[in-house]
């Protein structure tokens with residue numbers, strides 16, 4: 001069981017365009033599925049766990065209502081047909097805490113190679129279709145904020161930076177409080193030793 005930390009924006013590795021999945025990329029498959037089982041969610045892509053290979057995993061129960069809750073691995077997924085643009089509210093493990101409305105196609109046809117090497121093709125509609133487009137975007141080095149207007153994008157980036165600097169400040173405060181406490185304890189111990 002290999003659980004890998006999900007890489008967060010603005011890491012450069014999320015911007016890389018992934019290359020074709022090959023049988024020698026087996027480790028990427030193992031790590032991606034293991035991480036997905038721990039993280040949960042609707043889908044995850046190989047670049048998010050550090051592999052630049054065209055591999056995604058999606059929540060099968062989301063895609064097919066009759067399924068038994070397992071994950072669906074897609075090697076080299078390609079969208080062969082798309083129609084009916086619509087907006088979808090999306091979250092991403094690489095942009096924690098951010099929810100963005102992205103324009104996608106409501107109806108798509110996807111072709112991929114499954115875990116046994118079989119070529120599959122299926123149609124998806126609505127949220128499952130958006131989810132697959134989101135994961136394939138990762139293979140092309142794109143995240144949700146690359147899909148919105150420049151203005152919205154800069155607003156969201158500001159929000160992410162503010163949250164990051166607040167986190168840093170809180171960590172710094174906590175550290176200095178800890179240091180003050182240690183210094184106080186040391187001084188107290190010194191006094192104790194002297195009074196003996």
Ligand SMILES: [Zn+2]
Pocket residue numbers: 091092093094134138
């Ligand atoms: Zn994502």
